[in-house]
Amino acid sequence: MKRRGTFLSVIIFSFLLLFCFNIKAKGDTAGDLQSDFSQAAAKYQVPEAILMAVAYNETVWNNHQFEPSMNAGYGMMHLTDAKGLGDDTDSAALETAVDAANLSGESLTAVKSTDAGNINAGAALLAKYQAALGLPLSSDINQWYGSVAKYSQNTEQSAAEQFANSVYATIKSGASEKFTDGTTLTLTKQDTDPDVTQITKLNLQNTGTQDPNYPSGLNVQYIPGLHAAFDDKGDYGNFDRSNRPQNGLDIRYIVIHNTETTYEDALKLFQGKSYAAANFLIRSNDGQIAEVIRPENVAWHAGNWFVNSHSVGIEHEGFAVEGGKWFTEPMYEQSAKLVKLLAKRYNVPLDRQHIIGHDNVPGLEAKNQSGMHWDPGSYWDWNHYFKLLGVDLKHPTAKKSNIVTITPNAKYNLKGKTEKLTNQGHELTEVGANFVYLHQSPSFSAKLMTDPNFKKGKSGTTEEDDWSDKAVAGQQFVKAGQKGSWTAIYYDGKQAWFYNPANRNTTVADGAEVTAKGKTASVYGAAYPSASELTSHGFKNAAIKPFATIKSGQKYVVGGIYLADYYNSTFSDQTQEQFFTGKDHYVQIQFNHRIAYVKQSEVEFTK
Structure with a gap:
């Protein structure tokens, strides 16, 4: 889908920024937050474990500096104020902040800008839902399943159940998050046996059927x-x-x-x-x-x-x-x-x-x-995403290697007056940016990297859609040099420099490397069979030309080795699919911001 455009008027459904780290309001520590949860739980007679687990499943205890989410949610409790963002959508689910503020006596400003106000308001809202279901404000965590499901604001039963089940799974397993000040907030694990029948009290819709090809989770x-x-x-x-x-x-x-x-x-x-x-x-x-x-x-x-x-x-x-x-x-x-x-x-x-x-x-x-x-x-948080996948991008996989994983540090990845992020000239927040800028030489005043296949000009730009000068979290490159706090990598057939004091924006990694066997090796956008092989199968127009070259001595990280193939299909189910392989093997590499392919016959492994 199209990724460019002017600022849209419907702000509630706009994008999204998840921080690479849990960044809290000034002065807040894990101890402060533990006290906020404890006091709110006691005041509104909501079990502390329930309150903390709801917040964890909404935001992983991240207040996002009180910037709104795509769904106009604020703070750790993700309380919503769509109308406050100028959206006139008539939905109670998008206006929970106002209701919670009125219930708690907190000002709407406090709910949307302070941890204590936000947590208090969230607790008051949970207590309201419990009372509305005719259930006591019990200290028994298992008697809050219906209220937790209601807090999700889902009108579909399967989605509300999913949220409630996740909350109780968090309580059962426990949770722990380390903050940038070094303190840790912890939810101690407890056994759970929630009364799931409470979901029927919410009279939710059953709008779809669970796909049997996937587990209930x-x-x-x-x-x-x-x-x-x-x-x-x-x-x-x-x-x-x-x-x-x-x-x-x-x-x-x-x-x-x-x-x-x-x-x-x-x-x-x-x-x-x-x-x-x-x-x-x-x-x-x-x-x-x-x-x-x-x-x-x-x-x-x-x-x-x-x-x-x-x-x-x-x-x-x-x-x-x-x-x-x-x-x-x-x-x-x-x-x-x-x-x-x-x-x-x-x-x-x-x-x-x-x-x-x-x-x-x-x-x-x-x-x-x-x-x-x-x-x-x-702003897609690759580090957090991979942690959910069970992979820590910041965990070194080698003691010593020239291969580095890009792991931007929020304190060091965007530095200098030139390293801003813009959209059509409008400056965007730098907090949570998932990349490092790449310069043509080791200096903030140096021009940014650029790709002639992307746009004309001698320098890249700070526009978010300019991918030619950005290396993103998780991508791996071979180190080409070091000057002071600046690291060079082989990138797009050149050397690209980024600010990397004490390697704070990288993590050492293991892997295989290739370089050109002769003077150069061609770089392709696909691992297709040769032009003659495609022609012999009736696909002459499918042949492609290389879009770049790498020189001998430049090194690139290997992502895999694949036999060339081509797949063709037509609409009719009666028409036989045409899939065939070629003779060449291709090596997938991390070439620039994007992956690419080189013929194995044209490269040699250096590691």
Whole structure:
């Protein structure tokens, strides 16, 4: 979907920023927060474990400096004030902050700008829901299931149950988060046996059926996208039927997108004549997952046919820069659970060469690079996301290596007057940015890296959609040099420099490296068979040209070695699919902001 545009007027459904670290209001420590939870729990007779677990599942105890979420939620308790953001949507679910403020006696300002006010208001709201259900303000955590489900603001029973189950799972397992000041907030684990029958008191809707292909812990509903002929001349959409991986076409990538529209509008788009659809769509407020296209089929989502044929695409409700400030925790949680399941099912490695953003997908040729998308944007928290996947990007995987993982540190990743982030000239917040800027020499005053295939000019820009000068969290590169606090990496056929004092923006990693065997090696946007092989199978027009080269001595991190292949399908289920392999093997590399491919015959391994 289109990733550019002016600021939208509907702020409530805009994008999202999740901080790379738990950043609290000035003066707040884990001890302060523990006291806030304890006092609020006592005042409103809500079990402290319930209050803390609800906050944890809403925000992982992150107040996001009281910037609003996509759903206009504020603070750790994610209390919403859509009208305060100028949205006239008539929904009680988007106006919980006002109700909670009135119940608690806190001012709306305090609810939206202080931890204590926010936590007090959240506790008051839970107590209200308990009373409305005719239930006592009990100290028994198991008697709060219905109120916790109600707090989610979901009108669908399956989604409300999902939230309540997650809250009780958090209490059962316990939780702990370390803050930037070094203090730790902890929820001690307790046994749970909630009264799940309380959910019936809420009279919620049953709008969909749980997809039997997924466990109950994943709230997946099958809501099929359009697959139809658009004329009698072979035009059709929005995906290709296939039988992956049984037909030999392996799934090796999972591509993360954001929608640039609401969940509902995205569904309409996927069910209409749009020529685009992802395999999955995830709703922001509760993480509800719609399976739009079965993974065995090839969705049209990545703008690169080779990547499409080997990937599953997941769209997340949200906008790249306008209005809202962060992706919600329920969406992160459900997305990560889905990715873990798919990765295990299809043997997809849990790394940033295979769990990629749409912004990491290359164009097939030079002419295609400038039109490639850049979602999910500079505020998708890859570090947090991978922790949910069970991988710590900041954990060193080697004692000594020239390979580094980009792990931006909030205190050091955007420094200097030139390192701002903008959208059409409008300055955006730097907090939570998931990248480091790349310069042409080791200085903040040096020009930013640029790619001639992306745009003309001698320098990159600070625009968020300018991917040519940004290295993103989790990506791995080979170190090319060090000057003082500046590190150089091999990037886009050149050396690129970024500020990295005491290696605070990188983590040492192990891996394989390649360089050109001769003077240069060609870089491709796909691992297709040769032009002659494609022609012999009737696909002459599918042949592509390299879009760049790497020179001998430049080193790039290997993401895998793959036999060249090409997949073609037509609309008719009666037409035999055409999938064939070539003779060449390709090495996938982290070339620049995007992955790319080089022929194995043209490179040699240096590690």
